[in-house]
Structure formats: C-alpha cells, structure tokens
Amino acid sequence: MSDQFEQMIQYIKRDVMRRPDVQLDEATPLVSSGLIDSLALVDILMKLEDVTRTRLPAGKIQPKDMDTVQLMFATAAKLGKPRK
Amino acid sequence: MTHALFALTSELTWYAGGVVFVAAALVARRTTHRQIALLLACWLFYATWGVGFLAVLVFSSIVNYFLGTALRRRVTPARLWIGIATNIALLVLFKYGVKSLADDAGIGAMARLARPIGISFWTLQALSYLFDTYREEDLDPSFLEFCLYMAFAPTVLAGPISRLSSLLPQFRQPLRPTTADVSEGARRVLLGLFMKLVVADVLATGWGRAGGVNAGFERASAGLGGLDVWFLAVGFGFQLFCDFAGYSHIVIGAARAIGFRLEENFDRPYLSPTPAAFWTRWHISLSEWIRDYVFMPMTMLRRGRWWVYTSLLSSMVVVGLWHEAGPTFVVWGAYHGVLLVLHRVGQQVNRSTSYRGLRLGNAGSGVMTFALVSVGWLFFRSPTVSQAVSMCRSLMTFRSYGELSLPFSFYAVTLTVAAGWVMASISGRCLELVRTYWQAAETDPVHPVALAPTPVYVTAIDALDYFAARRWWWLAPILIVIGVVGGFALTDLGATPARTPFMYTLF
Numbered sequence: 001m002s003d004q005f006e007q008m009i010q011y012i013k014r015d016v017m018r019r020p021d022v023q024l025d026e027a028t029p030l031v032s033s034g035l036i037d038s039l040a041l042v043d044i045l046m047k048l049e050d051v052t053r054t055r056l057p058a059g060k061i062q063p064k065d066m067d068t069v070q071l072m073f074a075t076a077a078k079l080g081k082p083r084k
Numbered sequence: 085m086t087h088a089l090f091a092l093t094s095e096l097t098w099y100a101g102g103v104v105f106v107a108a109a110l111v112a113r114r115t116t117h118r119q120i121a122l123l124l125a126c127w128l129f130y131a132t133w134g135v136g137f138l139a140v141l142v143f144s145s146i147v148n149y150f151l152g153t154a155l156r157r158r159v160t161p162a163r164l165w166i167g168i169a170t171n172i173a174l175l176v177l178f179k180y181g182v183k184s185l186a187d188d189a190g191i192g193a194m195a196r197l198a199r200p201i202g203i204s205f206w207t208l209q210a211l212s213y214l215f216d217t218y219r220e221e222d223l224d225p226s227f228l229e230f231c232l233y234m235a236f237a238p239t240v241l242a243g244p245i246s247r248l249s250s251l252l253p254q255f256r257q258p259l260r261p262t263t264a265d266v267s268e269g270a271r272r273v274l275l276g277l278f279m280k281l282v283v284a285d286v287l288a289t290g291w292g293r294a295g296g297v298n299a300g301f302e303r304a305s306a307g308l309g310g311l312d313v314w315f316l317a318v319g320f321g322f323q324l325f326c327d328f329a330g331y332s333h334i335v336i337g338a339a340r341a342i343g344f345r346l347e348e349n350f351d352r353p354y355l356s357p358t359p360a361a362f363w364t365r366w367h368i369s370l371s372e373w374i375r376d377y378v379f380m381p382m383t384m385l386r387r388g389r390w391w392v393y394t395s396l397l398s399s400m401v402v403v404g405l406w407h408e409a410g411p412t413f414v415v416w417g418a419y420h421g422v423l424l425v426l427h428r429v430g431q432q433v434n435r436s437t438s439y440r441g442l443r444l445g446n447a448g449s450g451v452m453t454f455a456l457v458s459v460g461w462l463f464f465r466s467p468t469v470s471q472a473v474s475m476c477r478s479l480m481t482f483r484s485y486g487e488l489s490l491p492f493s494f495y496a497v498t499l500t501v502a503a504g505w506v507m508a509s510i511s512g513r514c515l516e517l518v519r520t521y522w523q524a525a526e527t528d529p530v531h532p533v534a535l536a537p538t539p540v541y542v543t544a545i546d547a548l549d550y551f552a553a554r555r556w557w558w559l560a561p562i563l564i565v566i567g568v569v570g571g572f573a574l575t576d577l578g579a580t581p582a583r584t585p586f587m588y589t590l591f
Contacts, residue, residue: 058384
C-alpha cells in the first residue's frame with residue numbers, strides 16, 4: 001500500500017500540481033486546502049482507478065472522499081469494483 | 085388602508101410569533117421541544133411570504149422525507165432517479181407551471197402557489213439529501229429534523245445551500261450562543277445591511293433621480309457607448325455582489341447569533357486570478373453543489389479529455405438554468421463554461437509545449453478575469469440575448485468610447501464602490517503581509533529590521549492585529565462618508581435611493 005501511496009503522491013506533485021518540490025504526504029489535505037481544483041481531481045480519480053485496478057462508481061464519490069491520499073485509497077477500497 | 089393595516093399587523097404578529105418560538109428554542113432543555121419550537125418559528129417566518137408557499141414547502145418536505153426513507157431502505161439508482169425526477173417536476177411545476185395554469189384557467193387562488201420564495205434553493209437541499217443517502221452517508225433525520233432542514237429560516241429564502249450532514253448535528257445540540265457568537269453575528273448582520281441598503285441599492289437605482297444600473301440597462305436598447313457598457317457591467321457586478329453577499333452576511337450572522345454555523349458563500353470573488361478560482365469564491369454553496377452532484381458524477385461516466393470538458397460546459401449550463409429557464413441565463417452559464425474550458429486548455433497547452441509567451445502575472449490575470457466576468461453579467465442582467473449581444477458589440481466598437489450618456493453620478497458611484505471594495509478586500513491582506521514581515525524580524529537575525537527595538541514591534545503588531553480584525557469598523561464608515569458626501573455633492577440634497585428586494589430571492 002505504501003508503494004501505491006508514494007506513486008500517487010509523486011503523480012500529484014509531478015503531473016497534477018507541477019511542483020515536484022512541494023511538501024506532500026498521505027495525510028495532506030488537497031481539496032479542502034485548495035491545493036487542487038475539481039478538474040485536477042478528475043485526473044487524480046482516473047489515476048486512482050489505474051493504480052488500484054478498480055472502477056469507481058459515478059455518483060458515489062465526492063471531493064471530500066478524496067481530500068487526502070489516504071482517504072482516496074480508503075474510498076477506492078470501499079467503493080471500487082474490480083475491472084473486467 | 086384598513087386592508088394594508090390589517091396585512092401589516094398580521095405580518096408583525098407572525099414575526100412576533102417567530103421570535104417567541106426562537107426564544108423558546110433557546111431555553112428548551114429537551115431536543116424534541118427545541119426542534120419543534122425552531123420549526124414553528126421557521127414555518128411562521130416563511131408563511132409571512134404567503135401561506136400557499138408554506139403549503140408547497142411542507143408538501144415538498146413530506147415527499148422528500150419519504151423518498152429518502154425509501155432510498156435508505158434499499159439503495160438503488162432507480163429510486164434515486166425517481167427522487168431527482170420528482171424534485172425537478174415540483175420545481176418546474178411551482179416555479180413556472182402553476183403561474184401559467186392559473187393565468188390560463190383564471191383561478192386567482194392557484195396563483196398564490198406560484199413561485200414560492202426560495203424554491204430553487206430548498207429543492208437543491210432536498211436533492212443533496214437524496215444524493216447523500218444514495219452515497220450511503222450516515223444520515224438518519226427524523227421527520228421533524230428533515231422539515232426543519234428544509235424550512236430552516238436562515239437558509240430557506242436564498243441559501244447558503246446547506247447540507248444535512250452539516251445542519252443535523254447542530255439541530256441535535258443545545259443552542260448555547262456565546263457572547264462572541266452574538267457579537268460576530270451582529271457584526272455580520274450590520275455589514276450585510278450596509279452592503280445591501282447602502283451600496284447595492286444606490287448602485288441599482290442611482291442617487292436620487294439620477295438613475296443607476298436599472299435605468300442604464302433600460303436605456304441600453306437605445307444604444308450605449310463602450311465605456312458606458314463597461315460601467316454598467318461593473319456596476320451591476322458590484323450591485324449583485326453587494327446584494328447577495330450582503331444577504332449572505334445577514335443570514336449567516338443571524339444564524340450565528342443563535343448558535344448556528346452556516347457555510348460561507350463568498351470569498352473576495354472579484355480578486356480571483358482565474359475563472360476557475362472565481363467559481364470557488366462566488367456563490368460557493370451553489371458551485372460546490374454543482375461540483376459534487378452534477379460535474380463529478382457526470383465526468384466519471386466516461387474517460388477522455390473531451391468528456392471532462394463536455395461535463396464542465398454542461399454543469400455551467402445547469403448553473404445558468406438553475407437561476408431561470410431563459411435564454412439569457414443559458415448563454416451566461418455556457419459563457420462561463422467556455423471560459424473554464426478555455427482556461428484549462430490554455431493551462432494544458434502551456435504545460436505540454438512549455439510556451440511562455442503570454443504571462444500576465446497574478447494582477448494582470450486578475451484584471452482579465454474581472455473583465456471577462458463583468459462581460460458575463462451583461463447576459464445575466466439583460467432582458468434579452470439580443471440586447472446583451474448589442475452591448476457586447478459596443479464594447480468592441482472603440483470609436484463609441486467617447487459617447488458618455490449615463491448620469492455623471494453613476495460613474496462616480498460605480499468607481500467609488502469598486503475602489504472601496506478593493507481597498508476593503510486587500511487591506512486585511514496587506515496588514516497580514518506587514519505583520520508577517522515584522523514578525524520575521526523577531527526570529528530572523530539577518531532580517532533587515534531585526535536591530536530595531538522590540539517593544540516598538542510588539543506595539544505595532546498589536547495595533548496591526550487590532551485594525552486588521554476590525555477593518556470593517558474603520559473602513560466601512562470611511563466608505564460611507566465618501567459615498568454620501570459624493571452623492572450629495574452630485575445630486576439633490578434631499579434625494580435618497582429607492583429600496584429594491586434581495587435579488588436572489590427572485591430566483
């Protein structure tokens with residue numbers, strides 16, 4: 001799991017925020033702190049589906065479920081359905 | 085005369101009843117007694133706009149409570165869709181259908197049910213309850229609590245659009261407002277009244293007989309110069325902001341004074357550096373609602389950049405439609421959707437090509453965003469799309485910029501309000517920056533001002549904190565004096581602006 005956390009953190013820093021130097025860990029609030037916007041959140045959701053090899057159901061996920069990297073993986077574990 | 089007096093007495097009696105019930109809620113020991121007292125106060129307050137309206141609100145509360153209960157018993161997409169369809173049907177029926185039905189059939193009594201005040205707001209609250217229930221959030225309101233959520237007086241007329249997850253725990257706690265709550269609540273109410281009664285109303289109707297935004301838009305059909313159109317767009321933008329943000333201050337403050345915390349609805353929107361940032365600061369409760377319940381679910385249905393942009397555009401059209409099912413609002417929503425998409429595409433192009441040609445900086449980007457948002461207000465305010473397009477055409481016709489046909493006082497008032505608002509908005513931030521800079525002097529040995537005597541800094545920082553925390557107490561009177569003196573100097577001494585209703589209670 002920690003590898004997946006690290007992979008996601010690196011993705012957010014490098015590809016979403018474009019700030020590799022920013023301090024980020026699995027408990028850093030992303031949405032509520034305004035670090036990422038809704039469009040960036042969509043990119044992160046898609047990455048989360050790829051990393052966890054799941055499909056997240058539309059209508060069940062809200063930004064507050066994706067506020068930290070830890071929460072993202074908890075949400076994927078709770079709601080994600082295995083990909084066919 | 086007798087009828088008017090009776091109506092006034094009757095309305096005052098209802099308000100007095102509401103106050104008595106709020107007082108009862110504040111002293112009630114049992115949760116149920118407190119909730120009953122609050123609900124009666126809220127229903128009485130809402131009924132002052134019309135008993136027919138209250139009937140529609142109660143009906144919607146009953147229907148949605150049972151829809152939610154059915155959904156909680158068995159969570160299926162079909163049950164959610166039934167809930168969504170029912171709410172949209174009720175919204176369309178009572179906001180538009182009943183009025184035309186009553187007109188067609190000539191039934192006056194039926195017209196009393198048409199366009200219940202706040203229906204667009206409490207319908208979204210009902211829908212968010214259904215969506216959250218579908219998401220299997222831990223929500224278990226009693227019927228009493230759900231009715232209170234729907235009718236809650238501080239939110240029922242024009243938001244902020246609240247979530248049950250935020251209000252339910254507060255409904256279940258004793259109401260124990262502290263002195264700080266009452267003081268902060270009173271400050272917000274006074275600030276809201278100033279924004280609405282002084283700033284928004286003066287902008288709307290102008291000072292005295294001179295004419296303001298309303299008269300300007302009426303004249304627009306006869307043709308206006310480019311500068312006039314800019315002034316109208318900016319003037320209306322500030323009028324709408326001061327009207328709606330003022331309203332939000334009043335209700336958030338009133339709720340705070342009796343111990344409730346509501347979400348903020350505005351955060352210095354006209355200082356936004358990008359269109360995307362604007363929508364995180366303007367009517368926050370609506371934009372978050374649309375993000376959570378329209379944009380996110382829609383965007384997750386498919387993959388691909390084009391689908392994300394389609395979802396964004398569609399969500400903004402829904403924002404427009406929510407205000408009013410008319411072409412001007414659809415165009416306004418679509419315009420903002422296009423702005424958001426173009427901004428995102430620009431960001432992507434910048435990133436993928438490392439293009440560094442057009443760099444506006446934060447201030448330039450902020451001015452550009454403000455100008456684009458102001459152009460959007462022309463569609464929001466104009467009665468027809470063709471009038472808004474014609475006003476946009478004036479903006480593009482540079483030779484028309486020399487034609488100034490609006491009253492001189494309108495330009496003065498608009499400039500005063502815009503400058504005053506920017507001063508009020510950035511003064512706190514400037515004081516914060518100075519404070520941070522000075523505070524660094526205490527810990528940083530190589531700081532340029534580190535050698536100065538410390539007591540001076542302590543006093544200065546205390547003074548900065550004092551003025552930063554109370555800037556509306558010293559800045560607002562300055563602005564009022566500037567506005568009043570300016571207004572008197574420009575027009576009749578005895579003239580006062582006319583009163584206008586809160587604009588968002590009309591949606």
